[in-house]
Amino acid sequence: MAKIILFNKPFRVLSQFTDAEGRDTLADYLDAPGFRAAGRLDYDSEGLLLLTDNGRLQQQIANPRHKQWKTYWVQVEGNVDAAAIAALAKGVELKDGPTLPARARRMDPPALWPRTPPVRSRKTVPDSWLELSIREGRNRQVRRMTAAVGLPTLRLVRTRIADWHLGELGPGQYRIEDVAAPTAPRRRRPPPKRRKQ
Known part of the structure; x- marks a missing residue:
């Protein structure tokens, strides 16, 4: 054991x-x-x-x-729309090459503990949440993936690794x-x- x-x-x-x-x-x-x-x-x-x-x-x-699946809850700047979800699910082009297809879906804001310091908020720019699962482990990959579809990451919480x-x-x-x-x-x-x- x-x-x-x-x-x-x-x-x-x-x-x-x-x-x-x-x-x-x-x-x-x-x-x-x-x-x-x-x-x-x-x-x-x-x-x-x-x-x-x-x-x-x-x-x-x-x-x-x-290729163990890892799942993240990601708060991003901007609205997660169908085009962003489709792009993430297909795989996006990064500087070090294309990513494997991911599992992506928009989600309601989860019931999480407060972060210290809190995430900055801007009155003129909305934020939203998505659940993203990937099978790779590149440096800062999730942040780079969301940025590639025009959604900079504000908060990133990993919730699952394999089982x-x-x-x-x-x-x-x-x-x-x-x-x-x-x-x-x-x-x-x-x-x-x-x-x-």
């Missing part, structure tokens, strides 16, 4: 245990020797971060080649689950060498 920690990472907390610049880190919330983050969540993003004590499980979750979800965890809270440890892949034996006649 392996253990996994589901942690609700607050805004402006690093997805690591140390920082030379004195910023808040996981160590301010967790005492978890032997655990490593399976993937990252940006300093200015919030929500679900997974940590595990099993190296194979960490790779299975974090390595982009496994693990945030649930009722508040900022800085966590829960520990036991999971089956992945088995090592079977090595293929090389074909036997033919003897020369």
Whole structure:
């Protein structure tokens, strides 16, 4: 068995245990020797971060080649319309190439904890929310995707990674689950060498 920690990472907390610049880190919330983050969540993003004590499980979750779905609730500047949803669902062109097709839908503002500091609001520009699920892990990908369709991200909260979800965890809270440890892949034996006649 392996253990996994589901942690609700607050805004402006690093997805690591140390920082030379004195910023808040996981160590301010967790005492978890032997655990490593399976993937990252940006300093200015919030929500679900997974940590595990099993190296194979960490790779299975974090390595982009496994294409685990990750779901985000995104507050954006502007109105999410059908054209933006269609573009995100098809995949958008970024500087480092096109994204894979995403799952996207407009959503009502979710019942979330207040953020400190609060998201800036502009009376002349509306904001709206969308749910976006992706299978890649590029740097700041969700923010770049929403910007590519004309909707700058104001707030970003990850709610799900594969089958693990945030649930009722508040900022800085966590829960520990036991999971089956992945088995090592079977090595293929090389074909036997033919003897020369």
